[in-house]
Amino acid sequence: MLPGMSARAEAALPEPLPISAVLPDLVDRLTRAGAAVLVSPPGTGKTTLVPLALADALDDGARVVVAEPRRIAARAAARRMADLLGEPVGARVGYTVRGDSRTGAATRVEVVTTGVLVRRLERDAELPGVGAVVLDECHERHLDTDLAVAFALESRAALRPDLLVLATSATADADRLASLLDGPVIGADAPLFDVTPVWCPPAGPVDPPHGLRVDPRLLDHVASVVRRALSETSGDVLVFLPGAGEINGVATRLGAIDGVDVLRLHGRLSAADQDAALRPGARRRVVLASAVAESSLTVPGVRTVVDAGLARVPRTDLSRGLNGLATVRVSRSSAHQRAGRAGREAPGRVYRCWSEAEHARLPAHPDPEVAVADLCGFALALARWGDPDGASVPLLDVPPAASMAVARQTLQALGAVDDDGRVTDRGRRLATVGVHPRLARALLDGAGLVGGRRAAEVVAILADDALAGGTDDLAHAWRRLRDGHDRAATARWRAEVERLRPEEAGGPAVPDDLAAGLVAGLAYPERLARSRNSASGHFLMAGGTGAEAAPGSRLSTSAWLAVAVAQRQAGAPTARVRLAAVIDEATAREVGAHLLRLEEEVAWVDGDVVAREVERLGAITLTERPLRDPARELLAAALAEGLRREGLSLLTWTPGAAALRARLAFLHATLGEEWPAVTDDALLARIDDWLAPELSRARRRADLARVDTASALRRLLDHRQAARLDELAPERITVPSGSQLRVAYSQNLAEPDAPVLAVKLQEMFGARSGPRIGGGRVPVVLHLLSPAGRPAAVTSDLESFWPNGYPSVRAELRGRYPKHPWPADPTTAPPTARTKPPR
Structure with a gap:
């Protein structure tokens, strides 16, 4: 370890810290391999003792850089190591986080956030002056953590073979990480005391989390469980909640408790408030914490954990361009880590606000951010x-x-x-810039429109929308922060403004609403929104998603909004506006200029063709006027779309056209794919093959009714098919009497029945067999009619009908129709359509 550290450290450390036993082996194996994975649960001392040991082992005075996933953890780790050395932060141990750095020439261990490390690697992949990189809490799988691991390994492979890379994880599931580092896995087990689970699900109904919403009844229940835990246990109580809002909600419900300090711990607090939660107190404490206390931080004095069972994670709606946070059930691995906080110093308890059966159904691990985030x-x-x-x-x-x-x-x-x-x-x-690329764009481009500082002030709010204090009005939130109504939020906001502020760029003096809207619109132009109906609170965003302002909000009566934050719940038709600025159309046109389109639109709208010139801002229609002479191809496309939407009934199907279509259906069913299918779906799929000339001459719906559909259908046939159509599917058949009778083809176009020929029985005399069509494949079904034209028999096998069916028909009908011939042998009798001549 660093010279001069041991005596102070031994006095300050609990005896012993589990990591101490493996430090020599860890340093030796890492030095020989160059890269390794340390698997060690929270509370073992890996975050503080390992960097100091590595710094002591680097004999060239090189710096050890420790990357933590959160700013609060980076500052806390640096303070802890500095305390062990008996020095202030910024001497041999320092830190650098976004907007805050305390390091010096003598600094040997520097704790940074993973984001800071990624930016450094991007600027100079060799990391000059750095001898070792410790990537802490890799199991949390933040985006910057994944990038820091990848970039550090590439730097080591290509530029710095001497660079030591150590990845640490609080979970045993480190195989993928070890494979990536191509180094040994070193374990340091903590002598964890027994932690007894207490299953305490709510007695009444509680709605599951939905988006950012957590059922207030669950917060009521968590507060009651905290009171129970205080009465049944000793020591401090650490309470896990998904975010700052729920932390404040439970704190309010707990109120003042005799002899107990109720503290908050989350990333949006000031450094002083965070420090207070991380120091042992003179009285018993209840620490209401977000996931920052899950593995990155150790809260001393904890004997009891109360776990609400929820986590807040990033989610992205790719199709609508919306992203934000969602509340989900905690994973089993996270629940295990949370529970372990109660067993570091003595036996403890974990009060889980769900049932043992529910626990078994929880996901094993949380999703990595790369799978779900923007x-x-x-x-x-x-x-x-x-x-x-x-x-x-x-x-x-x-x-x-x-x-x-x-x-x-x-x-x-x-x-x-x-x-x-x-x-x-x-x-x-x-x-x-150190913010999301969208916000960086808004800062740089907005500086010329509203001034550098004002752009930075708005961007600072957009980067941390919790600063808005619950209002959905961005300009109002901006004014409150400027006026210092919430001192903690204002201090955090001003620090971020100072970090962000670019070189001052002059801009016109514009009102707050307009300035806020300009900056927000530059960041999220696809969220520019226009009211669907005056004062309705319903909007359409340029990206095509509907949005709804909260009832009673000033935003709901606006004609235009620049929406900064909108959240759409799963299955909801619209998104709820969470933060926006009131703007006008001119502002929307200015910041969304790249979304402006002037298009000639010819489309099928409400049952007919509409031709118009339309100006749009993304999905928002700004202006439209009739188009006097639309292109023929656009008209044809619109009419084709109308047919697809409303069906072929828009065309006029004369008896001749319907008959031709039925004949073609028969041939397709009989002879196969070489003949065209003529169902509605098939014809709609091939509109260009048979209807294009008619559509090119039409302008509106009424013109479709005048189309010669029979002629159009014939375009589906090649010359050979057209020549054989009447042979294979004749429109009429000549029967033995000489009559030419129409064949009735099935109107079932998908699976047509056999064709039917209605013919008087006497006209078929002399024929030994019935007609066949379709190249001789299909016998025509004969409807043999009585002299009165009524069906006397139905057959497709005339040869069998004459000896078997005809005698009974003859016996029944010849007395009724004596003037007609009824020969005993019809196969030899002459066919006739007439009655017998008189004697």
Whole structure:
């Protein structure tokens, strides 16, 4: 370890920390292999003792960089190591997080966030002056963590074979990580005391989490379980909740408790408030924490954990361009880590606010962020690294192709990458800002419209919408922060503004609403929204998604909005506006200029062709006027679409056309695919093959009724088929009497029945067999009629009918119709359509 550390450390550390036993072996194996994975549960000392040991082992004075997934964890780890050395932060141990750095020339261990490490690797992949990189809490699988692992390994492989890379994980599921690092897996088990689970599901109904919403009845239940835990246990109580809103909600429900301090712990608090939760207190404490306390931080004095069973994770709606956070059930691995916080110093308990049966149904592990989050920043980092697709980068998981495609499209629209995905100079500028590329664009371009500081003030709110304080009105939130109504939020906001503020760029003096709308619109132009109906609160966003403002909100009466945050629940037809600014159409046109389109639109609308010139902002129609002379091909396409929507009944099917269609259906069924199918679906699929000339001459629905469908159908036949049509499927058949009778073809176009010929019985005398068509394949069904024209018999086998069926028909009818011939042997009798001549 670092010189001078041991005596102070031994006095300050609990005796002993589990990691101490493996430190010599860890340093030796890592030094020999160059890369390794350390698997060690939270609370074993890996975050604090391992970096110090590595710094002591590096004999060239090189720096150890420790990457943590969260700012709160980075600051806490640096403070803890500095305390062990008896020094202030910024001496031999320091930290660098977004907007805050405390390091010096003597710093040997620097704790950074993974995002800071990724930016450093992008700027200079050799990491000059760095001897070892420790990637802590890799099991949490944040996007920046995955990138930091990949970039550090590539740097080691290509540029720095001497660079030591250690990845740590709090879970035993480290095989994929070890395979990627191609190094040993080193374990350091903690002497975990027994933690007794107490299953305490709510007694009454509680709605499952939906989007960001958590049922208030669950928060009531969590507060009651905390009171129960205080009465049944000793020591501090650590309570896991999904986010700051639920933490505040439970704190309010608990109120003041005699002899107990109720503290909050989450990433949006000030550093001082975070420190208070991480220091042992003089009184018993209840620490209400988000997932930051799950593995990245150790909260001292905890003997009891109360777990609400929820986690907050990123989610992206690719089809609508919406992203945000969602509340989900905790995974079993996370629940196990949370419970372990109660067993570090003594036997403990975990009160789980769900049943043992529910526990068995929880997912085994949480989804990695790369599988569910917005990948825009991730894709820009890969582009800066020189591998836009990430194909050769050693990533823990291949990013989803659809998510990467959407990310690249967004970056191209921002001008951050070219058509091949390579980073542009503008992309490099956007990446240096340290916020999402959309917000970086809004900051840089907005500075010229509203001024550098004002752009930074709005972007700081967009980067952390919790600063809005619950209002959906962006300009109102901005004014409240400026006026300092919430001192903690204002302090956090001002620090971020100072970090973001670009070189001052002058801009016109515009009102707050307009300035907020300009910046928000630059960040999210596809969320520019126009009211569907005045004062209804219902909007259509330029991206095509409906949006709805909260009832009673000032936003609901606006004609136009620049929506910064909108959330759509699964299955909901519209998104709820969470944060937006009121704008006007001119502002929407300005910031959404690349979405403006002037198009000639000829379409089938409400049952007829509509031809108009339309100006649109994305999916929003701004203006429209009639188009006097639309292109013929556009008219034909619209009419074809009308037929597809409303069916072929728009055409006039004369008896001749219907008969021709039935004949073609018969041939398709009899002779196969060489003859065209003529069902509705088949004809609609081949409109261009048979109806194109008629459509090219038509302009509206009424013209379709005048189409000669019989002539059009014949276009489906080649010359050979047209010549054989009457032979194979004759319209009429000549019977023995000489009459030419019409054949009735089946109207079932998909599976036609055999054709029918209605003929008077006497007209078939002399014929030994009936007619066959379809190249002799199909016998015609004969409807043999009485002299009165009524069916006397039906047969497709005339040869069998004469000896078997005819005698009974003759016996029944010859007395009724004595003037007609009824010979005993019809096969030799002359056919006739007349009565017998008088004697």
